[in-house]
Amino acid sequence: MIKIILLLTLFIFVGCATSSKTNTISKSENDGLRFESFSRYNLQRLEAVKGKTALASCHSGKFTESLDKLKQTLDIEKNNPKYWNKIATCYLLKQELPKAKFYFDLALKTSGKDTRTQAVINNNLGLYYNLLGKESLAVNAFEEASKLQPKFLTPKYNLSTLYLRFGIYKKAKKLLDQLYKEAPKDIDFLANMGHLNLMTGKYKQSVWFYNKIPSNVAKRDSIATNYAMALLMQGDHKKAKQVIDSAENSDSYYSVTQTQILKKIKYENK
Secondary structure: OOOOOOOOOOOOOOOOOOOOOOOOEOOHHHOOOOOOOOOOEOHHHHHOOOOOOHHHHHHOOOHHHHHHHHHOOHHHHOOOHHHHHHHHHHHHHOOOHHHHHHHHHHHHHOOOOOHHHHHHHHHHHHHHHHHOOOHHHHHHHHHHHHHHOOOOOHHHHHHHHHHHHOOOHHHHHHHHHHHHHHOOOOHHHHHHHHHHHHHOOOHHHHHHHHHOOOOOOOOOHHHHHHHHHHHHHHOOHHHHHHHHHHOOOOOHHHHHHHHHHHHHHHHHOO
16 A cells, blocks of 8 residues: 655644735634734725724735834834734744844833733734744743733634644544634634644544635645544545646645645555
């Protein structure tokens, strides 16, 4: 039997900042974090943001313009932690991590007893630590954000993503169950629920979650690869091949696994 190489999904962390716009969501109904974060807004949704804030512009990649706009209000906003968090977020998006950390620390220093803003800052610090590969510090930051504001979904999502990455499935499931209950149409919640069930051997449930993802989004390599794997493990070779054939095939990270899935389908159908 041909050995299948099972790759983990390419996890996308979100919050008030993220480093990539490659896995955006075009419809707000599919974005359960839309009231907390611009991170998964596509360019069209960002352009439609009322008043086109500096932070939205940063998420659009207009870093210089956004930072210049923010710096114009320094005298007025210098004691406002949200102001420093916005600047830090822009630098995080720009991948200038030392500057981002400096301004996140300044934001926390000026936050006083504002636990809501502290939660946002801690979530973004989790993103910062994750980019540095300091996952234990990222977990601590996400946990602190969730503790400060238990109703926030974003820290829970980021924490569940880390748990999935390291195979801590029981904790991941607890958080993902909460997230799915709050936003059952969210694309990343569905994909991660599908992945969780795939990794724990619950292939039927995994396929059920993947089936709920819009077909145009299910073509993403990160989703299609795991979706096809779940179908293969369930014995549905025909549908698994259809899913692989429709994948974007634009990410070499997944190409080996996709090839192995197709080889296994061909081998078992001889």
